[in-house]
Amino acid sequence: MPPANKHSRHLSRAKHESPEWQKEISRRMREMDAGKKVTLAELKRRIAASGL
Numbered sequence: 001m002p003p004a005n006k007h008s009r010h011l012s013r014a015k016h017e018s019p020e021w022q023k024e025i026s027r028r029m030r031e032m033d034a035g036k037k038v039t040l041a042e043l044k045r046r047i048a049a050s051g052l
Contacts, residue, residue, distance in 0.1 A: 038046075
């Protein structure tokens with residue numbers, strides 16, 4: 001595996017292990033469990049904010 005891929009995989013894994021990421025995922029899971037829906041407009045806003 002090229003070194004660049006190892007580095008980006010490490011950064012991705014580190015992000016997903018951060019307390020902030022875990023807190024956000026927990027919030028999303030609670031919303032899903034509660035049946036909270038996301039509108040298309042909200043989804044577009046979230047995608048734009050995330051830089052995807």
